[in-house]
Amino acid sequence: MSSAEATGSTMPRRWRGNRIDVARLFRAGRAALLSGPLRGALPDAVEHIGRAHRQHHPDADPGMLRRAYVLAESAHRGQMRKSGEPYITHPVAVTLILAELGAETTTLTASLLHDTVEDTEVTLDQVREQFGPEVAHLVDGVTKLEKVDYGAAAEPETFRKMLVAAGSDVRVLSIKLADRVHNMRTLGVMRPEKQARIARVTRDVLIPLAERLGVQAVKTELEDLVFRVLHPEEHDRALELMRRHRAAGEPLAPVADAVRAVLREAGIAAEVAIRPRHVVSVHRNAVKRGGRLGPYDFARLLIRVPENADCYAALGELHTCFTPVISEFKDFIAAPKFNLYQSLHTALADDAGGITEVLIRTHRMHRVAETGVIALGDPLAGAAEGGPGAAAAVPAGEDSEQPGQPADPTRPGWLSRLLEWQRQAPDPDTFWTELRDELAEDREITVVAEYGDRQQPLPLPAGASCVDAAYARHGEAAHSCIGALVNGRLQPLHTRLRDGDLVHLILAPEGTSGPAPEWLEHARTPAARIAIRRRLVGAAERAAPAPEPVPAPVPAPAPAAGRPAPGPEPVGAAVLVADVPDAQVRLARCCTPVPPDEITAFAVRGGTVTVHRTNCAAAGEMTAAGRSTVAVGWRSATAGCRVTLCAEALGRPHLLADLAEALAENGADVLQAEVEPPREQRVRHTYTVRLSDASGLPRLMRAMRRVPGVYDVTRALRTPAA
Template sequence: MSAENAFDADNAVDIVRRGLRRIDLRRVDLRRLGRVALLGGSGRGRLPDAIEHLIKAHRAHYPEAGPEAVETLRRAYVLAESSHRGQTRKSGEPYITHPLAVTLILAELGAETTTLTASLLHDTVEDTEVTLDQVGVAFGEEVRFLVDGVTKLEKVDYGAAAEPETFRKMLLATGNDVRVMSIKLADRLHNMRTLGVMRPDKQARIARVTRDVLIPLAERLGVQALKSELEDLVFAVLHPEEYARARAMIDAAAARPDPLAVVAEDLRGVLRDAGIAAEVSIRPRHVVSVHRLMRKRGVEELGGCDFGRLLVVVEENADCYAALGELHTCFTPVIAEFKDFIAAPKFNLYQSLHTAVADRHGRIAEVLVRTRRMHRVAEAGVVALGDPHAAVEPPQGADADAPSGEGWAGPDPTQPGWLARLLEWQRAVPDADTFWSALRDDLAQDREITVFTAQGAEATGTFRLPAGASCVDAAYAVHGAGGHACVGVRVNGRLAPLGTRLRDGDTVQLLMDDSDTSGPDPEWLEHATTPAARIAIGRWLNQHPGLPGEEQPAKAPAARPAALESGVPHAEPVAVADLPGASVRLARCCTPVPPDHLIGFAIRGGTVAVHRAECPSGARMAADGRTAVPVRWRDAPSEGASYRATVLAEALSRPRLLADLTEVIASQGVGIVSAAVEPPQEHRVRHTYTVELSDQQALTALMRAMRSVPGVYDVYRAHLTTAAVQD
């Protein structure tokens, strides 16, 4: 190897390492890297000069990587270089510099040989004459799958839908192998580093997609090193003035003595005296992190310790808590800043102890405490886990002596729950624009909660939802499209409206109706936050136009519920209409029961909606010119016939009111189909219950019993003044 080539190869190593520290690549550096790629010797069987530093970076994480791995990478590079020869990037550099830089990023993060091989080849099928079959024959099916996963779809075939459909394709491939998205993230990082050669409008478009899609995916996969730099690069493009302001503050702070250095030295002394082996370093905040602090506290409130955090890296899980104890003993802890992400890891595998302490001079420093493995996973996320098809290594905190993949009962980190949910709803969205919009909405929900499911008094499992999700979202998360059949819910053992927002740790019992008439209300769309729920509800409503339609009440308590707790099934109709062949349904807005006077109106499908004669909805339809259909109660209802009624209880707000009312209702042998509680107004509250009655005389007794509950001053039948719907 010539002296010039040796110099350039070493410089390329420095380029990538500095890039990972969030320092942009310079064009001159890329030119040198290109010369190494094109001029470096690569005789038969000889390692090309351009990938010597790649092998070094790879072996830093995988010292056991032997001649076979090196030979695989050599062959992949030779194929990529020869295939891309003569191609240049918009910046003028040889094209091979791009796949080489992407692969170096992944190697520094700790990606294994298969990922690096596919990364070197990731653009060959898209931009050269190399085919997927040739890749598969030369490097195996895993590499072929990864290359296929990141290969873009052609605009000539998909037009404007090419970009969203490409991401859909990548997500589907990621569902089988998360390494696909690892390569895509590294690819986007290098493209963002070299975005300056693009037109401003194209820079902004790429930056927005990166912000809305790639950065949230990097966060969810735990690849913090890529996420942080992508955030800064996007920020510089979309908000250049604010970026420059935050950058100037960082540069000004760097020119002054760093107070964190003093705190770090004190901290090292404390841990050394306690006999805890630890490395203490300063972690500078990146630009977007400083900008967030500026907005949160104000520029004037930022001190020298705010431009970085102290990182304490120890050997064992127990050492983390021992170090934390020493810190809180020898410094003054800021208790509000303490978080334990070791006992309760984040959904993206992140584990650390977070705290803040004040030294004797009042300087407050944020401190992160983690093991070496935690640090590797915190920086590289799923990339650090290696081959997802191999046994999964348990995270720190599991039994350290257990074999790989054992001693950890948590979910497979290479098949995260958020990805499974995303793949679930995307299959139901054929339209590219809808998919693209729903994907951005889904990824914008950046925090998750854990919810427990229950059947009766017994817990049956757990699932995760985005923060702010409702019981409607829970129904579709648990039952998929079967969520249509949800007619009620208990949250932590108490009946609750379907629109109730769930909190972390809530226990949910979903009450389901298996009848064919089950379906969602349009109102559910107001409560649904997840794309899975919104798409399923929207599809059902589109497939059932007018059902519900103009007759829907504004506050329908639930969707077409059947009897749940009473165990009473629907029997044949309890009312009949003088319209040959017409089926009859009792309107849910006024829930008529014998001996109410009735009025009926024909709706779609030959069905007659039956209302109480005094129902405002019936009066409105009559005023609109709708022809009334004579209806009457069946003279002798069949055995097992049931009646549904909606009653409202006005009461003074007090603890246990809901429990007392539901207990009284149950004591009457009446099944509660759904319940809703309005927010108290001036210490008064209104409860709405839809109940299933097995006897037409039971309603009077029920209302009398409800009035006997302390605090209840009125109970009456529902009389809505808004548009109503027959279900």
Template sequence: MPAAPRRKGRPRIDLRRLGRAALLGPAARDRLPDAIGHVVEAHRAHHPDADLEPLRRAYLLAESSHRGQMRKSGEPYITHPLAVTLILAELGAETTTLTASLLHDTVEDTDVTLDQVGAEFGEEVRYLVDGVTKLEKVDYGAAAEPETFRKMLLATGNDVRVMSIKLADRLHNMRTLGVMRREKQVRIAQVTRDVLIPLAERLGVQVLKTELEDLVFAVLHPEEYERTRELIAENAARPDDPLAATADRVRAVLREAGIAAEVLIRPRHFLSVHRVSRKRGRLRGTDFGRLLVLVAEDADCYAVLGELHTCLTPVVSEFKDFIATPKFNLYQSLHTAVVLPAEETDDRAGDSPDRQIVEVLIRTHQMHKVAEAGVIALGNPYAAPAEEQNAADGERTDPTRPGWLNRLLKWQEAAPDTDTFWSSLREDLAQDREITVFRRDGGTLTLPEGATCVDAAYAQYGEDAHACLGARVNGRLVTLGMVLRDGDTVQLLMGQDAASAPSREWLEHAHTPAARLAIQRWLAAHPAPEETDRTPGTLPSPPLFRPTAVNPARRPAPPEGESPARANAVTDLPGAAVRLAGCCTPVPPDEVTGFAVRGGAVTVHRVECAAVARMKSAGRAEVGVRWGDTTECRVTLVAESFGRPHLLADLTEAIALQGISIVSATVAPPAQQRVRHTYTLQLPDAARLPAVMRAMREVPGVYDVRRAQARAADA
């Protein structure tokens, strides 16, 4: 395995020395053990008044319980919790987190119990230790790892410090991964890439995220890693550094403007350099790092930006204001980029006509602390006064329970099995950007980038979104599959009928696990009839006007004026569920017949439906049906039209003016300037159908409206 990358400015701690100190045994009572000296020093740098007694007692319990245990590297096991705790202490974690970190493996690997931890250190520490304790393989088998992550996520929902400890734990394990078999290195690195790194990004812990990325890069792509290492070494050996020259110039400009600022060169980490090299090809000196400008106040950030754009040419497309609109993971900064004058570039030899571009990050010292350590920088996030928490619209601004975590916790409850949870989790975490859309009622929804109106419906209404009929985005009627953009205003059109149901096609438009799982659960609970009984791509409509399956020998004479339903000598099917065929959507007083389908249900067709003739020729037995007393019905209409702007909106308005509810609407891609619209409508009275069809035909551009009917060739 290639050597693990080192981060500049962070000295490595000699774990062997820590191990020797641990083996010397407990220190005298009330005296801090030498082995935790580095932890205490780092902790006091962030929390000078912290009570260190819990750390002393936690170390003594961890050391005594792990005594005699060794890591695969040959070091005493206590060096691992010490290293994990040091990582967290350097990032500014408060005492409770560090106490739990020292104890995080005791319940899993020693005779220490959770009750003992709780009695000694309190319920908070007990909860954190329990949250990171793995589930036993002997009990869960292959599901142990995903179910452990599910357990940790649930615990993180109540206390985000659980995941902070897990991330630091994984970082130290990745640093020492070289002693493992190659196949185990790869497996651990893949889970780290797919799950832990995205979680570190979402919690804003960039320091852990970037080092984890480099360690995973080294394991999974050793050749690319080595080439990148060579590129970084070659750049470091160059005599002229354009970033250093630019930093000096920026310092002089800000000093002359009277702005107190610290200007630093922030080297790119290994994976970042690799990505830039793949994007830009040949790398230049300015591609290996960025400038970081740190100031005292928010207003100073914009003052620095003004000075930079005055003295150097800005790249307008590269400007981003994450102070006014912070990222979902607490990150705040101004991002800009400036073009270096030709005399300051390293292209003076004429090998490239392009000038070099320097990326600049501008933030306050507090923003920088949060950008590096994320939620860990909050100290004890649960010590804030309750009035500071905002629970508007169910999307708390509380950074310890961000929107993405709320959504993840909700959909994981619907995952029917471990495999579905594990695959959905990886897919959810792969969505690394979020958008905010506005609801017509004044609320907001935070969704992953790429989300559609279907996702918005399930995010807002949960399983009630099954009744969604359509949506308006920024005032315009759109299909439910439309991809939303940041800042869009969404109005979801909901049906009033409890029998409204999602279409199988919605799965193609569902981007979030929450939406997909809800739709899949409904489809599993309402199995479709045999494929031969419906047009491909359609679902049967729920029985809104309830035709009844009957035995022809017992069937009463039909009311005057109603055609009797055909029937052969068939078995009586009392209580059978009745569904209307999506291929012909019969309505009263259509002459109808039925066929038994899988699950004991009966599908009702118009007798002239092409599917009826085909099923009869195949020897399928008919079931006698008749219309019930109610005249409420559901029907599917097809409108053929010439293509023109706003036609969908005009057709929808014509239907609405008739007082008819739209269950669903789809538009086929235009062909030769002609468009086919398919509407499923709920009619309060079947007698109103001719008026609705007439109103649709009167819409300019529409040249035909007909009942949906499967063609013989389709049957």
């Protein structure tokens, strides 16, 4: 998706019919900077950015921002958004978002220029020459790849490029998040189907990235904007509940006054504020409580104090003078979340049974909780210079390289791990699927892996197994893992690990063992799943015996009651091999090709031809290894097929029955079904089905998407055995 497409620009990427003289543009920009009104001040159009920037960085030099604005305004002149506004309003709005969050000058400069290389004649070399390598790196990191060059892979490959750039400077992601906030704010000019597509990517990728970077202010706004697009009725109901609550007055005001009095009497300098919940938070509360919200369920108390010790002092006073709900107490100061978040959480009960949730944090903790890595400044200003990005100022957390050592928040460990496994996923579909699965996981546990006389902390998602720990610790050498000692006791590799477990992984001599197919069922991390699949596919291609010839399909008897009768599994007769029409053919289970998928094929032992989808990771690996392909095509677009479909939905009663009805009405025979446990009211249903006519697959997927509560239906990359 190009930036022009995302923001509704009516201009093409390059003004090929009316080329800009870029050298003249730069000369005009410099002349403008030397003219009277702009000397020593920002242009009026961006003075509001300057004011926001000075609140966080009072000594900042506006010179670079002046030059960036003049260039961006000149380059985008004549371009309009679909809303009718000049295009320059978009980079200005994105930069204002970042300035209000406290971003430093380099980030704001790159933000003003972030669409120039993509949508105008300005080149990256010219940005580098005028503004330096840091700004050029940030601009390049958020510049999208062209659909004309990458086709359907443009979006996943653009995100891959952005994440790689963020590996050396996480500010790339800050600009991308602010860019998406403004695009989502102005999404109403788009067609409904495009709004939904952009909102789904925001939900699956951008919101989890904002969470991991600790940018809570961006995360909550994006959640509300996505909720409005994908679930407008639920959004409106939550808004109506909030309106009624506000009209009745704020019931937490007396509680806040009582808390202020207690802390003042104890001599604790504290600011006590009522912090309203955002729309999605209210909706989740309503779902959790069966639609019945109490007067205290629309907000929380936020207490800010000067020092860490004051947090615990305030907590002690509250627990002494009020009735605490002990089960609600959490200490994220002593044990920060992986995204730098620190606070004390508690809850207080009153005589009528009302529960008030309370957050206690320092002013610095609050700034980091709201803006995450943006509040930490320039990651290139190291600890030796005492810059705001110095890791020494941040408490040890999940991403510490060694126990007791501080994490570097501007180079988060989860990003390093993501970059590591993405190198093993050359196929865009595999990368995109695994990225969304990776970001959907909350990294909630840290185990300690023993190897020899060394110990290494391993951050893993909740529910991770010994298999995940093995690949996190040993990479592909984990293929030879044969067991694990967990807290000193021998345990099977499928054992789920808990926070703080001590794990000793047992490896067999290299080459004497290998991963079993069931390992895929135990693996939660992309690094483990990708490595296991690669090894299993390679082993199967090297050693699989020639399969027995598959007979042509036998016509099935007429179906009863309008349903197709169960027929034979789809066979190689559906595929025509160009040079050997009667060749034995099998359809690869790793990608389940069906008409009209684009397909490729490889000859394996015994003369059999194995057919893959062209975007299959296994096919890409065999091609990269020098394996010759075989020319194949579908004999007919109406061949039967077996395929696995994943339905993502909000959990509700009767969802399973409604999906089953949609499958039946569209002639799908269900061979296997799996329903994963719900997470935050979201569930995933996986169905392996057989269709007598593959051309009905798009119709079936559309019918499943129309089931209330279902927000996405996709084909799985791997079909489990029936």
